[in-house]
Amino acid sequence: ILNVEQSPQSLHVQEGDSTNFTCSFPSSNFYALHWYRWETAKSPEALFVMTLNGDEKKKGRISATLNTKEGYSYLYIKGSQPEDSATYLCALHTGGFKTIFGAGTRLFVKA
Protein backbone atom coordinates (compact mmCIF):
# COMPACT_ATOMS: atom_id res chain seq x y z
CA ILE A 1 0.00 0.00 0.00
CA LEU A 2 1.44 3.34 -1.04
CA ASN A 3 1.45 5.95 1.68
CA VAL A 4 2.01 9.68 1.46
CA GLU A 5 2.88 11.22 4.81
CA GLN A 6 2.64 14.90 5.66
CA SER A 7 3.93 16.66 8.73
CA PRO A 8 3.04 18.42 10.83
CA GLN A 9 -0.67 17.68 10.92
CA SER A 10 -1.39 21.28 11.88
CA LEU A 11 0.59 24.44 12.44
CA HIS A 12 -0.24 27.72 14.16
CA VAL A 13 1.95 30.71 13.26
CA GLN A 14 1.86 34.47 13.66
CA GLU A 15 1.48 36.82 10.73
CA GLY A 16 4.90 37.49 9.26
CA ASP A 17 6.42 34.17 10.35
CA SER A 18 7.97 31.95 7.73
CA THR A 19 7.05 28.30 7.86
CA ASN A 20 7.60 25.02 6.10
CA PHE A 21 6.12 21.57 6.03
CA THR A 22 7.09 18.18 4.71
CA CYS A 23 5.68 15.56 2.41
CA SER A 24 7.31 12.13 2.23
CA PHE A 25 6.49 9.42 -0.28
CA PRO A 26 7.84 6.09 -1.54
CA SER A 27 10.47 7.08 -4.08
CA SER A 28 10.08 3.87 -6.05
CA ASN A 29 6.63 4.83 -7.33
CA PHE A 30 7.32 8.39 -8.32
CA TYR A 31 5.86 9.97 -11.44
CA ALA A 32 4.98 13.47 -10.26
CA LEU A 33 4.37 15.27 -6.98
CA HIS A 34 1.58 17.79 -6.57
CA TRP A 35 0.91 20.40 -3.93
CA TYR A 36 -2.65 21.66 -3.51
CA ARG A 37 -4.04 24.47 -1.42
CA TRP A 38 -7.45 23.77 0.10
CA GLU A 39 -9.42 26.51 1.79
CA THR A 40 -12.33 25.62 4.02
CA ALA A 41 -15.62 25.19 2.13
CA LYS A 42 -13.84 25.36 -1.21
CA SER A 43 -12.18 22.80 -3.46
CA PRO A 44 -8.47 21.97 -3.58
CA GLU A 45 -6.52 24.08 -6.07
CA ALA A 46 -3.22 23.05 -7.58
CA LEU A 47 -0.20 25.04 -6.42
CA PHE A 48 2.71 23.15 -7.95
CA VAL A 49 3.34 20.12 -10.11
CA MET A 50 6.86 18.79 -9.72
CA THR A 51 8.41 16.05 -11.79
CA LEU A 52 12.21 16.21 -11.65
CA ASN A 53 14.60 15.52 -8.81
CA GLY A 54 15.90 18.85 -7.56
CA ASP A 55 12.90 20.79 -8.91
CA GLU A 56 12.24 24.08 -7.19
CA LYS A 57 9.02 25.94 -7.89
CA LYS A 58 7.90 29.35 -6.65
CA LYS A 59 4.64 31.27 -6.68
CA GLY A 60 4.82 34.57 -4.84
CA ARG A 61 5.73 33.87 -1.22
CA ILE A 62 5.23 30.12 -1.56
CA SER A 63 7.91 27.78 -2.86
CA ALA A 64 8.51 24.04 -2.97
CA THR A 65 11.44 21.69 -3.44
CA LEU A 66 11.58 18.06 -4.48
CA ASN A 67 13.94 15.18 -3.74
CA THR A 68 12.79 12.06 -5.57
CA LYS A 69 15.77 9.92 -4.54
CA GLU A 70 15.00 10.16 -0.85
CA GLY A 71 11.26 10.65 -1.34
CA TYR A 72 10.41 14.04 0.14
CA SER A 73 9.20 17.50 -0.78
CA TYR A 74 9.15 20.69 1.28
CA LEU A 75 6.68 23.54 0.99
CA TYR A 76 7.82 26.93 2.28
CA ILE A 77 5.75 30.02 2.99
CA LYS A 78 7.68 33.24 3.55
CA GLY A 79 6.09 35.95 5.67
CA SER A 80 2.80 34.13 6.34
CA GLN A 81 -0.40 36.13 6.00
CA PRO A 82 -3.86 35.31 7.41
CA GLU A 83 -5.07 34.56 3.89
CA ASP A 84 -2.51 31.74 3.73
CA SER A 85 -4.60 29.84 6.28
CA ALA A 86 -5.66 26.65 4.56
CA THR A 87 -4.91 22.95 4.34
CA TYR A 88 -1.93 22.15 2.14
CA LEU A 89 -2.20 18.77 0.46
CA CYS A 90 0.58 16.79 -1.07
CA ALA A 91 -0.30 14.17 -3.69
CA LEU A 92 1.83 11.49 -5.32
CA HIS A 93 1.05 10.77 -8.94
CA THR A 94 2.14 7.22 -9.70
CA GLY A 95 1.36 7.15 -13.39
CA GLY A 96 -1.85 5.88 -14.97
CA PHE A 97 -3.47 8.83 -13.20
CA LYS A 98 -3.38 7.08 -9.85
CA THR A 99 -2.97 9.96 -7.41
CA ILE A 100 -2.54 9.32 -3.70
CA PHE A 101 -3.15 12.19 -1.31
CA GLY A 102 -1.56 12.82 2.03
CA ALA A 103 -3.72 13.84 4.98
CA GLY A 104 -2.63 17.46 4.64
CA THR A 105 -1.07 20.09 6.87
CA ARG A 106 -3.58 22.54 8.27
CA LEU A 107 -2.05 26.01 8.58
CA PHE A 108 -3.52 28.70 10.81
CA VAL A 109 -2.02 32.19 10.51
CA LYS A 110 -2.98 34.58 13.26
CA ALA A 111 -3.04 38.32 12.57
Place this chain on the structure above:
Amino acid sequence: DAGVIQSPRHEVTEMGQEVTLRCKPISGHDYLFWYRQTMMRGLELLIYFNNNVPIDDSGMPEDRFSAKMPNASFSTLKIQPSEPRDSAVYFCASGPSLHTGELFFGEGSRLTVL
Protein backbone atom coordinates in the same frame (compact mmCIF):
# COMPACT_ATOMS: atom_id res chain seq x y z
CA ASP B 1 -14.67 27.48 -18.63
CA ALA B 2 -16.81 27.19 -15.50
CA GLY B 3 -14.64 24.50 -13.97
CA VAL B 4 -15.86 21.18 -12.63
CA ILE B 5 -19.51 21.42 -11.64
CA GLN B 6 -21.06 19.20 -9.03
CA SER B 7 -24.61 18.84 -7.80
CA PRO B 8 -26.17 18.83 -5.36
CA ARG B 9 -23.88 20.85 -3.08
CA HIS B 10 -25.63 19.49 -0.02
CA GLU B 11 -27.87 16.50 0.45
CA VAL B 12 -29.53 15.20 3.58
CA THR B 13 -31.28 11.88 3.29
CA GLU B 14 -32.48 9.01 5.40
CA MET B 15 -30.82 5.66 5.68
CA GLY B 16 -31.93 3.30 2.96
CA GLN B 17 -32.64 5.99 0.39
CA GLU B 18 -30.92 6.17 -2.97
CA VAL B 19 -28.48 9.04 -3.48
CA THR B 20 -27.25 10.27 -6.84
CA LEU B 21 -24.40 12.76 -7.12
CA ARG B 22 -23.65 14.43 -10.42
CA CYS B 23 -20.56 15.86 -12.05
CA LYS B 24 -19.78 17.83 -15.17
CA PRO B 25 -16.03 17.81 -15.90
CA ILE B 26 -14.07 20.54 -17.62
CA SER B 27 -14.59 20.33 -21.36
CA GLY B 28 -11.67 18.59 -23.08
CA HIS B 29 -10.46 16.72 -20.01
CA ASP B 30 -10.14 13.01 -20.68
CA TYR B 31 -10.01 11.88 -17.06
CA LEU B 32 -12.69 12.07 -14.39
CA PHE B 33 -12.28 11.08 -10.74
CA TRP B 34 -14.57 10.58 -7.79
CA TYR B 35 -13.03 11.14 -4.34
CA ARG B 36 -14.53 10.89 -0.89
CA GLN B 37 -13.29 13.03 1.97
CA THR B 38 -13.76 12.01 5.58
CA MET B 39 -12.11 13.12 8.79
CA MET B 40 -10.74 9.65 9.39
CA ARG B 41 -9.35 8.81 5.97
CA GLY B 42 -8.77 12.11 4.22
CA LEU B 43 -9.22 12.12 0.43
CA GLU B 44 -9.85 8.62 -0.90
CA LEU B 45 -10.02 7.81 -4.59
CA LEU B 46 -13.19 5.86 -5.30
CA ILE B 47 -13.05 5.44 -9.08
CA TYR B 48 -11.69 7.12 -12.16
CA PHE B 49 -12.60 7.15 -15.84
CA ASN B 50 -10.57 7.73 -18.97
CA ASN B 51 -12.52 8.67 -22.09
CA ASN B 52 -15.74 7.64 -20.30
CA VAL B 53 -14.42 4.14 -19.49
CA PRO B 54 -13.94 3.12 -15.84
CA ILE B 55 -10.24 2.34 -15.35
CA ASP B 56 -9.85 1.69 -11.65
CA ASP B 57 -12.75 1.17 -9.27
CA SER B 58 -10.76 -0.55 -6.55
CA GLY B 59 -11.57 2.29 -4.15
CA MET B 60 -15.32 1.82 -4.35
CA PRO B 61 -16.20 0.69 -0.84
CA GLU B 62 -18.86 -1.90 -1.65
CA ASP B 63 -21.60 -2.93 -4.04
CA ARG B 64 -23.89 -0.20 -2.79
CA PHE B 65 -21.71 2.27 -4.70
CA SER B 66 -21.78 2.57 -8.48
CA ALA B 67 -20.53 5.17 -10.93
CA LYS B 68 -21.26 5.82 -14.56
CA MET B 69 -20.02 8.13 -17.25
CA PRO B 70 -22.45 7.94 -20.17
CA ASN B 71 -20.70 10.70 -22.10
CA ALA B 72 -17.70 13.02 -21.90
CA SER B 73 -19.59 15.77 -20.09
CA PHE B 74 -21.46 13.90 -17.36
CA SER B 75 -20.88 11.39 -14.60
CA THR B 76 -22.91 10.09 -11.68
CA LEU B 77 -22.03 8.44 -8.41
CA LYS B 78 -24.89 6.46 -6.94
CA ILE B 79 -25.30 5.00 -3.47
CA GLN B 80 -28.14 2.54 -3.00
CA PRO B 81 -29.12 1.96 -0.26
CA SER B 82 -27.37 4.73 1.65
CA GLU B 83 -26.09 4.26 5.21
CA PRO B 84 -25.05 6.79 7.89
CA ARG B 85 -21.38 5.82 7.43
CA ASP B 86 -21.59 7.10 3.86
CA SER B 87 -21.84 10.65 5.21
CA ALA B 88 -18.90 12.56 3.73
CA VAL B 89 -17.98 15.15 1.15
CA TYR B 90 -17.76 13.66 -2.32
CA PHE B 91 -15.48 15.43 -4.77
CA CYS B 92 -15.39 15.09 -8.51
CA ALA B 93 -12.21 16.10 -10.33
CA SER B 94 -11.13 16.10 -13.94
CA GLY B 95 -7.73 16.09 -15.56
CA PRO B 96 -6.33 16.75 -19.01
CA SER B 97 -4.55 14.06 -20.92
CA LEU B 98 -1.09 15.22 -19.86
CA HIS B 99 1.63 13.30 -18.07
CA THR B 100 1.75 15.49 -14.99
CA GLY B 101 -1.61 14.36 -13.60
CA GLU B 102 -2.82 17.72 -12.27
CA LEU B 103 -6.41 17.55 -11.03
CA PHE B 104 -9.13 20.19 -11.12
CA PHE B 105 -11.68 19.73 -8.39
CA GLY B 106 -15.35 20.58 -8.13
CA GLU B 107 -16.65 22.18 -4.96
CA GLY B 108 -17.90 18.89 -3.58
CA SER B 109 -21.23 17.41 -2.56
CA ARG B 110 -21.75 17.18 1.19
CA LEU B 111 -23.84 14.11 1.96
CA THR B 112 -25.49 13.48 5.31
CA VAL B 113 -27.30 10.20 5.81
CA LEU B 114 -29.48 10.15 8.92
